[in-house]
Amino acid sequence: MSEIINVSAIAKVEKEKIRKRIESFRSNGKATPTLATVLVGEDPGSVYYMDMQKKVLESLGGTMLKLTLTEDVSEQELLSTIGDLNNDDKVHGIMILFPLPKHIDEHKVAMKISPSKDIDGVNPMNIGLLASTSGGIAPCTPSSVVEILKDTLGELKGKHAVIIGRSNIVGKPLIQLLLREHMTVTVCHSRTRDLKEVARSGEVLISAMGRPKMITEEYVGDGAVVIDVGTSELDGKITGDCDLESVMKKASLVTKVPGGVGTLTTTILMRTLVDLYEKSES
Amino acid sequence: MSEIINVSAIAKVEKEKIRKRIESFRSNGKATPTLATVLVGEDPGSVYYMDMQKKVLESLGGTMLKLTLTEDVSEQELLSTIGDLNNDDKVHGIMILFPLPKHIDEHKVAMKISPSKDIDGVNPMNIGLLASTSGGIAPCTPSSVVEILKDTLGELKGKHAVIIGRSNIVGKPLIQLLLREHMTVTVCHSRTRDLKEVARSGEVLISAMGRPKMITEEYVGDGAVVIDVGTSELDGKITGDCDLESVMKKASLVTKVPGGVGTLTTTILMRTLVDLYEKSES
Numbered sequence: 066m067s068e069i070i071n072v073s074a075i076a077k078v079e080k081e082k083i084r085k086r087i088e089s090f091r092s093n094g095k096a097t098p099t100l101a102t103v104l105v106g107e108d109p110g111s112v113y114y115m116d117m118q119k120k121v122l123e124s125l126g127g128t129m130l131k132l133t134l135t136e137d138v139s140e141q142e143l144l145s146t147i148g149d150l151n152n153d154d155k156v157h158g159i160m161i162l163f164p165l166p167k168h169i170d171e172h173k174v175a176m177k178i179s180p181s182k183d184i185d186g187v188n189p190m191n192i193g194l195l196a197s198t199s200g201g202i203a204p205c206t207p208s209s210v211v212e213i214l215k216d217t218l219g220e221l222k223g224k225h226a227v228i229i230g231r232s233n234i235v236g237k238p239l240i241q242l243l244l245r246e247h248m249t250v251t252v253c254h255s256r257t258r259d260l261k262e263v264a265r266s267g268e269v270l271i272s273a274m275g276r277p278k279m280i281t282e283e284y285v286g287d288g289a290v291v292i293d294v295g296t297s298e299l300d301g302k303i304t305g306d307c308d309l310e311s312v313m314k315k316a317s318l319v320t321k322v323p324g325g326v327g328t329l330t331t332t333i334l335m336r337t338l339v340d341l342y343e344k345s346e347s
Numbered sequence: 348m349s350e351i352i353n354v355s356a357i358a359k360v361e362k363e364k365i366r367k368r369i370e371s372f373r374s375n376g377k378a379t380p381t382l383a384t385v386l387v388g389e390d391p392g393s394v395y396y397m398d399m400q401k402k403v404l405e406s407l408g409g410t411m412l413k414l415t416l417t418e419d420v421s422e423q424e425l426l427s428t429i430g431d432l433n434n435d436d437k438v439h440g441i442m443i444l445f446p447l448p449k450h451i452d453e454h455k456v457a458m459k460i461s462p463s464k465d466i467d468g469v470n471p472m473n474i475g476l477l478a479s480t481s482g483g484i485a486p487c488t489p490s491s492v493v494e495i496l497k498d499t500l501g502e503l504k505g506k507h508a509v510i511i512g513r514s515n516i517v518g519k520p521l522i523q524l525l526l527r528e529h530m531t532v533t534v535c536h537s538r539t540r541d542l543k544e545v546a547r548s549g550e551v552l553i554s555a556m557g558r559p560k561m562i563t564e565e566y567v568g569d570g571a572v573v574i575d576v577g578t579s580e581l582d583g584k585i586t587g588d589c590d591l592e593s594v595m596k597k598a599s600l601v602t603k604v605p606g607g608v609g610t611l612t613t614t615i616l617m618r619t620l621v622d623l624y625e626k627s628e629s
Contacts, residue, residue: 172480188475189472189476193471193474193475194471194475195475196474196475223539225540225545233478237478240522244513244519244534247538249533249536249539249540249545251534252522252531254529256504257507257531258506258507266548
């Protein structure tokens with residue numbers, strides 16, 4: 066029988082750990098971990114995410130600095146805002162909400178964030194450190210996937226994971242994180258031939274495509290663990306990559322959407338903030 | 348029947364292209380592409396590699412600056428030498444021969460090389476750019492593997508490659524290069540379970556372990572293309588990862604060692620030098 070992974074239980078445990086770490090800073094008379102989040106324009110998804118970050122962070126004892134810039138802000142002004150945050154000792158993490166307006170080059174923005182404050186690992190320096198050292202900063206979504214897998218499976222070493230999707234924000238950093246756990250890793254994407262067959266070869270299947278309900282039982286190996294990172298809108302509802310009913314005929318464990326990976330990402334982001342804070346203090 | 352890939356023929360064609368590019372700079376009265384190679388100590392492998400680089404580069408019309416520092420040079424002195432080369436407009440590429448003496452931190456050295464002159468892609472900035480953009484600089488060995496595959500197979504899109512080995516200098520950058528070619532990519536390593544079975548699933552198998560003759564027909568899918576990146580010493584001879592006779596029972600095409608991938612790497616390094624030169628001029 067297939068079971069749904071209780072991701073909010075994992076998030077609850079993580080939150081408790083983070084809360085204790087922040088409390089211990091406070092009781093030692095230290096500063097409060099502070100995240101600066103920059104929103105350009107009024108993208109509703111970004112506004113929602115920003116408000117949720119603030120709520121979660123404050124519930125854990127941290128502080129969030131909300132910076133909102135108008136849609137027509139120049140690239141130069143945004144870069145200079147980031148420069149100020151880089152130089153501000155009271156700010157430990159910087160998050161720029163993407164997508165940005167078309168007249169702003171997202172690559173330049175990512176390059177401008179100080180690698181030591183780059184909480185979602187978008188600066189190529191962090192991407193490179195993640196790939197080539199034990200350091201670097203990983204984005205919160207792939208980190209959340211690894212957390213769920215570790216909590217669910219314990220030892221990951223030697224297991225075969227198949228990732229569908231090779232985006233910079235999920236698939237590619239996930240390769241590096243799973244290799245760190247000594248998993249065998251296969252990366253598939255839109256050009257993969259025999260996708261069903263390759264997907265079935267994974268003891269762990271992670272889908273990060275954003276194609277609602279595409280993944281059916283035909284993509285799932287017997288007893289596989291399936292992590293659904295897709296979020297799309299279908300008929301006005303947030304929908305994952307998995308056709309849950311079908312997938313559950315073959316999988317041993319699955320995450321659902323909503324109520325799955327997304328339940329953990331903001332918590333993991335805050336854990337990264339506390340990690341960056343500790344590094345800045347040491 | 349299995350065939351051995353004629354890598355030196357591929358190198359010859361590449362060399363001709365590079366020679367023409369350098370000639371055209373000269374006939375336009377421009378400077379000569381110049382590589383600075385830094386050797387610390389007297390590691391015989393590094394001395395050999397340095398001399399070969401010089402020979403190849405000069406045969407193509409380029410210039411090589413050989414810098415040799417004694418084994419006991421301080422880290423600070425080496426970093427300052429690199430800083431000088433970063434600032435020298437007449438130098439277009441910088442290569443530091445690894446391994447370095449134990450008292451020098453290789454990571455610090457890699458971080459010091461200007462990303463725009465980092466000819467073998469060791470600076471994490473280039474590793475990150477390679478993973479997340481269409482830019483970045485790849486090390487010459489994985490780039491040579493891709494060149495051989497393109498020359499041999501033509502279209503790589505959608506084909507399944509299995510890489511054995513996850514080093515920073517071969518396996519990991521190869522993941523990114525093969526994803527750029529839209530291949531499906533599997534990465535295996537010492538902790539992979541059922542390695543034979545996973546290896547057999549590849550239409551292309553790339554072995555980069557340095558375990559002499561470990562790869563036998565049991566690791567090779569019917570008609571697979573096998574690229575051997577291993578080089579070890581066995582009984583005083585340079586030996587690849589493949590037991591060639593055995594592998595040839597199953598593979599359609601194979602590279603041998605010596606006389607395989609290594610025949611192309613210095614040429615590809617020089618192609619990168621010319622690319623960096625052109626960027627510096629533009």
